Amino acid sequence: MSKHHYFFAIKLPKEAKDFLNEWMEAKKHEFPFAKWVHPEDYHITLAFLGFAPEDMKSAAIQTMPQVLIGVPPFSLTLHQIGTFGPQKKPRIFWADVKHSEELIQLQKKVYGQALKVGFDLDKKPFRPHITIARKWNSAEEFDPNLLTDIDGDFSFTVNEIILYETHLDKTPKYHEFARFSLK
Template identity: 80%
Template sequence: MSKHHYFFAVKLPIEVKAFLKEWVEAKKQDFPFAKWVHHEDYHITLAFLGFAAEEMKYEAIQTMPEVLKDEHPFPLTLHQIGIFGPHKKPRIFWAGVEHSNELIHLQKKVYNHLLKVGFELDKKPFRPHITLARKWNSPEEFDQNLLTAIENNLSFTVNEIILYETHLDQTPKYHEFARFLLE
């Protein structure tokens, strides 16, 4: 068993990461969260594996191209910001994307395949998001009125899925372990 966590995710293009980095820098003072995610670590998680047994991880890597063979690149658009956790002291601050049937379909396909491989996955409904920060860090309650649309509805193309490996002692902490292109 590896000491690292693994997860499959949509890789965001450099320009999306740069846009979100600039947005965060401009708005950070309005959102006192304790831990901000490094912009290179921005992604949309499809399935979190946790610690992955080597044989299961390699079976997932070997079989994922067949699972994705009929999947094609598709557009997503940044849309809004939101929170997870208690409304007064949220755990997660995120950027969301407009609803996408293609993204929902892709996530289900990846998720169901990983279940067949033998992974025990989170059963919570899929809520596509890009984590920007964690842990509200203010004596004042979070102001729900700050949750607005992202001004520049930036669109981008999803054209690759990555199996990321987590290195908690590094920044950025997510490293590409395997790449799968949508063609």
């Protein structure tokens, strides 16, 4: 078994990463989180596999192109910021995208295939988001009134998914292990 975690995700294109990073840099002073995610690590997780035995990882890689047949590229639009965890001291700070039926269907296909291959996946409902920072780091309580829409109505095209491998000792920490095109 590998010492790395693996997950299928939508990789944000460089322009989306740059837009989101510039927007966050302008707002960072309002949000004292302990650890900010490197912009190269921005993504939307579709299925978190965790530690992946070689046979299951190989099966997922070999079967994913078939699963994606007939899934065309589609557009997503950055929407708003939010948090997960305790309201007064959130543990995750995120940006999301506007509702997309294409995204919901893609996630169902990827998640379903990972289950078929044998992975034990998180059962929580899918909440598409891009983690921006972790761990509230202030004596002051978090003010949920600071949560806003992302200015600028920035859209980007999703034309591939990635199987990422996590390297906790590196920055950026997510390595592209395999790529799968949408056509």
